[in-house]
Amino acid sequence: MTIIQFPKDMKWGTATASYQIEGAAKEGGRGISIWDTFSKTPGKVVNGDNGDVACDSYHRYEEDVEMMKDLGIDVYRFSVAWPRIFPDGTGKVNQEGLDYYHRLVDKLLANGIEPMCTLYHWDLPQALQDKGGWNNRETIDAFVEYATLMFNEFSGKINKWLTLNEPWCISFLSNYIGVHAPGNQDLQLATQISHHLLVAHGKSVQKFRELNIDGEIGFAPNTTWLEPFSNRQEDIDACNREIGWYIEWFMDPVFKGTYPSFMVDWFKKKGVELVIEDGDMEIISQPVDFLGINYYTGHIARYKENEGLLDWELVEMNYDRTDIGWPIFPDGLYNVLTRIKESYGDVPIYITENGSCYNDEPENGRVHDTGRISYLEQHLTALSRAIASGVNIKGYITWSLMDNFEWAEGYTMRFGIVHVNYRTLERTKKDSFYWYKQTIANNWFES
Numbered sequence: 001m002t003i004i005q006f007p008k009d010m011k012w013g014t015a016t017a018s019y020q021i022e023g024a025a026k027e028g029g030r031g032i033s034i035w036d037t038f039s040k041t042p043g044k045v046v047n048g049d050n051g052d053v054a055c056d057s058y059h060r061y062e063e064d065v066e067m068m069k070d071l072g073i074d075v076y077r078f079s080v081a082w083p084r085i086f087p088d089g090t091g092k093v094n095q096e097g098l099d100y101y102h103r104l105v106d107k108l109l110a111n112g113i114e115p116m117c118t119l120y121h122w123d124l125p126q127a128l129q130d131k132g133g134w135n136n137r138e139t140i141d142a143f144v145e146y147a148t149l150m151f152n153e154f155s156g157k158i159n160k161w162l163t164l165n166e167p168w169c170i171s172f173l174s175n176y177i178g179v180h181a182p183g184n185q186d187l188q189l190a191t192q193i194s195h196h197l198l199v200a201h202g203k204s205v206q207k208f209r210e211l212n213i214d215g216e217i218g219f220a221p222n223t224t225w226l227e228p229f230s231n232r233q234e235d236i237d238a239c240n241r242e243i244g245w246y247i248e249w250f251m252d253p254v255f256k257g258t259y260p261s262f263m264v265d266w267f268k269k270k271g272v273e274l275v276i277e278d279g280d281m282e283i284i285s286q287p288v289d290f291l292g293i294n295y296y297t298g299h300i301a302r303y304k305e306n307e308g309l310l311d312w313e314l315v316e317m318n319y320d321r322t323d324i325g326w327p328i329f330p331d332g333l334y335n336v337l338t339r340i341k342e343s344y345g346d347v348p349i350y351i352t353e354n355g356s357c358y359n360d361e362p363e364n365g366r367v368h369d370t371g372r373i374s375y376l377e378q379h380l381t382a383l384s385r386a387i388a389s390g391v392n393i394k395g396y397i398t399w400s401l402m403d404n405f406e407w408a409e410g411y412t413m414r415f416g417i418v419h420v421n422y423r424t425l426e427r428t429k430k431d432s433f434y435w436y437k438q439t440i441a442n443n444w445f446e447s
């Protein structure tokens with residue numbers, strides 16, 4: 001047996017997001033989001049599931065914070081529903097919305113848990129989408145207005161802020177691949193949106209500095225890893241294009257002030273013409289205090305001419321898979337983190353999402369999610385290797401505290417360390433909850 005030990009100042013946490021857990025979609029003055037619209041569009045979400053009730057965390061947040069207290073976490077990463085604050089996206093502020101997040105944050109602080117707030121986790125006010133959404137540069141200004149209000153309202157209570165969650169999902173998954181809201185399938189549109197998102201990120205960081213807000217700010221790109229099937233340059237290049245679509249496309253602008261030329265050239269070949277206004281890249285490359293990294297899975301791949309957007313295909317290597325079908329590929333987490341360190345230096349990193357889908361159900365009041373424990377062991381081992389190789393890891397935040405609305409998969413895919421009965425809303429701590437609790441208490445685990 002091996003002891004996997006973590007640094008003494010390691011922070012441990014859990015993550016959720018507003019649309020996925022809150023419910024109360026028509027309460028407290030909340031406006032409509034693009035996920036309310038998308039989930040109610042036939043065929044978009046499995047079983048026609050939606051976030052009207054979800055985990056009802058809007059009403060049950062006190063119980064949820066008490067579970068976090070029992071878990072012993074240092075930090076809770078949640079997101080704010082923009083439509084609860086600005087029901088029309090901009091203009092009139094909804095005080096009931098602010099009051100809800102004050103109740104949540106106050107409960108966290110009273111229990112010694114640090115709030116980490118994600119400002120945008122995909123639930124754009126529909127009113128803004130009706131005016132072009134992220135393709136309209138006015139949405140950038142609306143985001144800065146929203147961020148400014150939140151910075152001022154919660155200054156002194158919230159000290160860790162994330163501007164955007166998974167800009168690759170917001171832009172490409174939602175506007176090119178089209179499986180997330182608003183469901184467009186247009187590469188030019190998606191690429192331009194990715195740029196507007198980065199400008200919105202940079203402008204809100206600028207505002208954070210101007211307001212002299214006490215705390216730290218970053219953003220949370222999602223990442224993936226493709227291992228080349230051979231050492232042929234065409235296989236290596238193909239894998240670098242997919243990895244670069246998630247990592248360099250979003251991190252080079254923030255940390256280097258430019259888009260990666262190998263990706264710009266590739267997108268240009270696909271007919272994309274990015275419109276960059278004077279000053280955009282200077283705004284985007286505002287220094288951040290930390291980087292959130294989300295990682296779930298990786299693959300083996302090789303070059304295949306004219307295959308998909310980036311000319312690669314999967315090579316099936318019969319890796320174990322979680323219940324959502326994603327290969328279990330912990331070395332990918334190590335590879336992503338060391339690539340980021342090599343490219344961008346000693347930027348402080350929180351793993352802001354890492355977790356697995358296992359759909360185990362309760363048996364006699366227990367949920368024996370052994371697969372999730374194994375996934376955590378493997379990925380925390382990879383994380384400890386990255387720390388040993390010098391990556392500046394400040395904390396690990398697992399996705400997710402509880403089962404919740406998994407976007408296009410609805411409630412069919414469970415990522416929580418706490419089981420949720422969606423009929424009764426009863427919470428049941430899974431075996432992985434108790435494993436994670438012990439790991440947090442020890443700051444080590446036996447593998």
Ligand SMILES: N=NNCCOCCOc1ccc(-c2cn(C[C@@H]3NC[C@@H](O)[C@H]3O)nn2)cc1
Nearest residue numbers: 017020166169173177179222296353399406407
């Ligand atoms: N690359 N080419 N793809 C081609 C075809 O893709 C089809 C589907 O793709 C994807 C890619 C990525 C995801 C995904 C989901 N989560 C989990 C959430 N993270 C934020 C939090 O809210 C969690 O719920 N993270 N990532 C889903 C679907």
